[in-house]
Amino acid sequence: MTQRPLSPFLEIYHFGHTMALSIAHRITGVWLAAGLCALVYWLMSAAEGEMAYERATALLSGWCFRVLLLGWLAAFCYHLVNGLRHLVWDAGFGLEKRQARRSAALVLAVALLAFIALACWFCCRRWGAP
């Protein structure tokens, strides 16, 4: 097989914290793919009927799943905000090193605030009928 030049892989680079954000985007993305399974499971239970739905909500509102749901919420906040940063990059803006570092800090701050606000909402919400 012909040896072709490859783009340099990770170990070539000096580690910077913006790289941690980049890999976190992938990790949260894969984790959110697992969240899709939970969403579709919930939808399927609703289609199945009241009994199946009640079993599914009992499972999903248990402590174990509440922790997972909070994890998906955190991953969603981060992936959404950092995804917007990627879209801005793709449009050709903010690619300088200084700008990328500043937008990294901004992404972390906005994602954290959004997560705290939504997590409070999630924890205080009513699960049952009013």
Next chain:
Amino acid sequence: MSLRSPLGVALGHGSAGDGVGHWWSQRVSALALVPLTIWLLVALLRLPLADYATVSIWMAGGWNPVLLSLTVTVACWHSLLGVQVVIEDYVHTPALKLALLLASSGAHLLLAASGVYAILRVALRGAA
């Protein structure tokens, strides 16, 4: 040393020509998911989820089944593209790579189909 010319070596190994399509598709689905996922998240946080009657009425009401189906299919499509890139980047054994890519595509299509089927079943229940 090879006697093949540089051009001969390069021909037939070039870009498959569909990378740009993948790239665009991932960006466009990302853009669509911004409003869709925020809408779904806020709706889910506002619903009394343990109350089946309220939830099924919401699922069948107005534009909700349309937006729900869109959210599920676009999210599955975006996820399929993203997981594909992750597999291609980190798995270097050709057979394993192919197996994982097939499994991931199959699982994502299954998720999308099940999600839409479930939404339609709830939405069309009254009509049946």
